[in-house]
Amino acid sequence: MHSANRPGIIHCSTAVLGALVTLLAAQPAPAQDMARVRRTISVLTSPKLHGRGYTHHGDQRAAAYIAKRFHQLGLQAWQPDYRQPFPLTVNTFSEGLKVFVGRQTLQPGIDFIPHPTSGSFQGKLAVVYFDTLAFTQPAIRNQFLQQDLRQKALVYEQQIEARLQQMPELKAKLAEARASIVLTTAKLTASVADTQAPHVRLLVRAQAWPAQAQHVRLDVTAHLQQAYQTQNVLGYVPGTAVPDSFLVVTAHYDHLGELGRRTYFPGANDNASGTTMLLELAEHFAQPANRLRYSVAFIAFSGEEAGLLGSQFFVANPAMPLASIRFLLNLDLVGTGEEGITVVNGKVHSQEYQLLQQLNTSDVGVGAIAARGRAANSDHYPFSEQGVPAFFWYTRGGTAAYHDVHDKPKPLPLTAFPRLVNLARQFLQRLSRTI
Ligand SMILES: [Zn+2]
Structure with missing residues (x-):
């Protein structure tokens, strides 16, 4: 509505204005710069960063961007360029990744994904369908066991994998196939591995596989990157009173990389969201007026998904x-929040958890906060194991995209994001005063 149609709104009395100003002044620190948040997330998820994995320097480009932001904020560094290098081994798929079956070309990420340990194969293979009667009928089982699968693509449904555990002979036979095509009705959820199998193994959406196809042409190239140099990115704001004590904010910036030349995992929620929140907290605490008694360190980890x-x-x-x-406060998957947040280790550190509940008032809060016990599900865990008190926050609700090509920036709601940044600021401030 045009403002000219709304008389009254401009006839504000001085008294009302005064009250308004007082009210605004009573509010907590200014709201988040959500335009900057969206910009950061869009840089981190852009195709130029190749899914922040270990091909085409994806991880290094992401690290360079984070280090540049740290530098702009004037964070102190322990190591040159804020980088802490370390090696890892990881199986990658940055080149050919095509599946032709019948008249169809299956799309990576949409119709299929390679199993993280998949090996390479280029060429055409005859298809063999696993007959589940082999589980119960010895004659069919023997027939299957006598086949030579070494130049075949074996197709079977994912559900049988549990039953195979009881039948090691069958399991070993299945592993002989040059390629395994595992049909699934579930969502395609990717991950990364540090080993490579000698054979190809693909997870294919059952609906995308043409029934009774007799041949398949594969172009699958896997590279096992050995002792690949990646890096954590770390910096800190020195404390005003006790600089050799630290509050630490962490978030992993790495993700799952690429699927062939055209498809990559953007990782908007996982974990461009947490990396961006870490940068927002660095923006805040780097301001001279916001410095805490303790030093505040910011660590963006690589290698989390591995x-x-x-x-x-x-x-x-x-x-x-x-x-x-x-x-230590670890942020991973913080891009939603429709159903509140979960605090891993909330049941372990009850004092800090109470403080969090206290700060989470209905006016400025992030909705329901749920406590969990210990869990080895993100980067807080190695610290917890060493006795460092740590929380891991993640948001609940919103998108179902996770470890797939749909985890994109636009649909990410960021529902709790500004409030969560505020909560983190207040939480760290209070810890700096009370511990
Ligand atoms: Zn992940």
Whole structure:
């Protein structure tokens, strides 16, 4: 509605204005710059960063961007360029990744994904369908066991994998196939591995597989990157009173990389969201007026998707004595919040959890906060194992996209994001005063 149609709104009395100003002044720190938040997320999820994995320098480009932001904020560094390098081994799929079956070309990420340990194969293979009667009928089982599968693509449904555990002979036979095509009705959820199998293994959406197809043409190229140099990115704001004690904010910036040349995992929620929140907190605490009594460190980890490798490396090679960390806050998957947030270790550190509940008032809060016990599900865990008190926050609700090509920036609601940043600020402020 045009403002000219709304008389009254401009006839504000001075008294009302005065009250309004007082009210605004009573509000907590200014709301988040959500335009900047969206910009950061769009940089981190852009195709130029190749899914923040270990091909086409995706991880290094992401690290360079984070280090540039740290530099602009004037964060102190322990190591040159804020980088803490470490090696990892990871199986990658950055080249050919095509499946032709019948008249169809299956799309990576949409119709199929490689199993993280999949090996390579280029060429045409005859298809063999696994007959589940082999489980119960010895004659059919023997027939199957006598086949030569070494130049075949074996197709079977994912549900049989549990039954195979009881039949090692059949399981071993299935593993002989040059390629395994595993049909699934579930969502395609990817991950990364540090080994490579000699054979191709693909997870294919059952609906995308043409029934009774007799041949399949594969172009699958897997590269096992051995001792690949990646890096954590870390910096800190020195404390005003007790600079050798630390509050630490962490978030992993790595993700699942690419599927062939055209498809990549943007990882908007996982974990461009947490990396962006870490940068927002760095923006805040780097301001001279907002400095805390304790030093505040910011660590963006690599290698999380490959098994918490960056945080494990840091814990083994810490920039500060681990005993000097008063509290650690890890942010991973914080892009939603329709159903509140979960605090891993909330049941372990009850005092800090109570403080959080206290700060989470209905006016400025993030909705329901739920506590969990210990869980080895993100980068706080290696610290917890070493006795460093730590919380891991993630948001609940919103998108179902997770470890797939649909985890994109636009649909990410960021429902609790500004309030969560505010809560984190207040939480760290209070910890700096009370511990
Ligand atoms: Zn993940």
